[in-house]
Amino acid sequence: MTNETEIIDPRWNRLISQSWKCASCTEEHRGIFDLACAKPDAYTGAEEYAPNSVVATSADGLSEDFCVLDGQHYFVRGVLALPLIGLPSQFFAFGVWSTLSKKNFTLYTDSFDIGEQASLGPWFGWFSNRLKGYPDTFNLKCQVRPQGGRTRPWLELAEANHPLARESREGISFDRLLEIYSQYGHSIVGLREPGAVAG
Numbered sequence: 001m002t003n004e005t006e007i008i009d010p011r012w013n014r015l016i017s018q019s020w021k022c023a024s025c026t027e028e029h030r031g032i033f034d035l036a037c038a039k040p041d042a043y044t045g046a047e048e049y050a051p052n053s054v055v056a057t058s059a060d061g062l063s064e065d066f067c068v069l070d071g072q073h074y075f076v077r078g079v080l081a082l083p084l085i086g087l088p089s090q091f092f093a094f095g096v097w098s099t100l101s102k103k104n105f106t107l108y109t110d111s112f113d114i115g116e117q118a119s120l121g122p123w124f125g126w127f128s129n130r131l132k133g134y135p136d137t138f139n140l141k142c143q144v145r146p147q148g149g150r151t152r153p154w155l156e157l158a159e160a161n162h163p164l165a166r167e168s169r170e171g172i173s174f175d176r177l178l179e180i181y182s183q184y185g186h187s188i189v190g191l192r193e194p195g196a197v198a199g
Ligand SMILES: [Zn+2]
Pocket: 022, 023, 024, 025, 026, 027, 029, 185, 186, 187
């Protein structure tokens, strides 16, 4: 009998060892790349990034890492990692946003440039993006875990039964990664058919 979970998909090696031309967006991709949400969904302003230092003390604005809305909603950009089944050395990540309380937002922004944030948190947040191809992900409860070394915080979903939480815990297959890329307009031609890597 075969245990399918133990079969390592050989397409992983092919994907990570070469750059590939995307059939949908015409970009050249290299290996496994993240998909990022440019801003929290609730922020309707332009997707133009002000400096972090400006937004940290502003009542309204967006930078690459921080967002403040109406002087009362505070967001940080984090990383939601999905392990890859059969490729333990790497992971796929969504670049996504979470709310923080004003107090925790201030702790985070004040220490951001120093980079010594590993001792902070974890903090409660509301997941602030709707990801395609899942039951609604907006306002899922999550934990924001600041990291050291100027790395963006890691997010963990608190609602364990949500499919996105399950994938972040248990990982995704090669075909599932292709499906996610495809939902965001990227298609990998030539890797989808198992026959393409035979021999
Ligand atoms: Zn693409």
